[in-house]
Amino acid sequence: MKVHPTRKFDNTAKNYQHIQAVPLAAAMGAEIRGIDISTITDAQFLDVEDALYRHKMIYFRDQDFSHADQESFSLRFGEFADDAYTTGVDGHRNVHPVIMEAETRAEMVFGNGWHVDSPFMKQPPSISMLYGVEVPPYGGDTIWANSVLAYNCLSETMKAIIEPLKIHFSANSVVNQLKKEADDKRKKDVDGGRTKGFGDMELDMRTQAMVDGSFHPLVRTHPKSGERALYVDETYTHGIEGLTADESAGLLSFLKEHVSQPAFTCRLKWERGTFVLWDNRICCHHAFNDYDGHRRALYRTTVKGEIPV
Template identity: 40%
Template sequence: MSNPYRHLQTRPIAGALGAEIDGVDLSRELPAEVFEEIRRALHENLVIFFRGQRLTPQQHIDFSARFGELLEVPFVRALDGYPAILPVMKGKAETKRRLFGGLWHSDMSYAQEPPLGSALYGRVIPPYGGDTMWANMYRAYDTLSDRLKQMLDGLNAVHSAVRSYGSGGAVVNNGDPAHKMDVRTDDRAVQEVIHPVVRVHPATGRKALYVNSTYTLRFDGMTQEESEPLLQFLYEHAARPEFTCRFRWSEGALALWDNRCTQHLAMNDYDGFDREMHRTTISGDRPVGVALRV
């Protein structure tokens, strides 16, 4: 198969999404033509991976910031001296009710303007386990029946951080020294926002399913009980194996993904080992739904 890029070498890792990119040193300032091919590779593969990188926190920030302004993530203590870097950690002695990122989700869909994407860099990697999975939300939408698509195109859903970061939230530890991450709750955790169930990607124009089991509470205008059967179907449908890829981390690997058309899941299968990742989060815009025809 011919290489579709002039400056990159890409290798798909699964049929649904995901590609590794070789021959790029992210610690250097990339020429504009190389960066634009990386952006195109992201739009075409939804999540892209760079192995063998040696990045300082500032170099990680500098690369990520070429995609847009970086966000400071609420609820979680940032890396000392680098408010744009979220340390995602689990210590070898930790036990948790739920791993941070351990359910399918699109980052911060509880925000009025959810992130464009995220860049996650592997610093301490267990000898096995700790993989991350991604799912293609274009494909999740495209494979629905026409009748269900028609119905979903006209629906909105309510998103909130309450189940993760509210009082008693699944990943809140409020500074418990037994946990490496400091995850705290505040008033923002109970705020609700409304987003379209099907969002139109601003760069590709494609439709993507935009509900997730971590932050979506219910359909707008419906009760949770009324919403639950269809939402559960959509969650399970979106995570069908043929819609996913799975990445085995190595030290110095960086994953860059598009939150507008993917979901992801962190595997919690490495008890007894340390794992430390650094994440930057790239600002996005308010999701736009399908224009309804009159």
């Protein structure tokens, strides 16, 4: 059922002293102006942090900073999270490349499909950040959904039904796709060279833990704001604890469709120098794979989160 989120969430901007926040959509998101990430002050950071928790996703245009600057900024929020899929760049192991080469042709790309970052981990990342260094001339947008707003728009009866439930999150489907693409690449030789794609992401001893996954509350509470949010996605959600697959299928299908409907979303067009932060605990996102023939290079850092409650 499609809903209109009237009065369910306030995405208007505060009058900050050190930054300007400009809302991106009614549901969530804001552009932050008047700041250079590489020279951010403590006072500016406090405003940025407040804006992030208010708008769920914030972004900055025309940034120009180094891997070290991105690491330094990320550490203001907390220690780095482990990355389940990639290794960091040389000399900066916590800055992870998210790169699609122009010649790559893949049905599945990193970030494709609605998902929360690494919910199969015992302590999923709390905050995710992406810095756009090279972007295609068109396509490659990212869309986010406000899981707090999605929860607020449920009936009180539905809230009561899902309150005690726990989701089983697993990377099984993604790992299987990684293995398939890796096998396909071994069978190919593209012009005698090497084509970089989703299958290049390393699979190490943590793979089994990713597949086994974790159980987390379907409704989680934000540790700072106290907001309640749906914690469910279409990529990593593999069932509900205590229910059979048939019993959980209908409910999960409804919730996945509900949380990602347009009324709860904002959409960002990437530009070179765009830097994006989002609260991984209370929103999910989806990257579009519609820029064949063009290279895209983003660099990601994540902040270690707490065990969801």
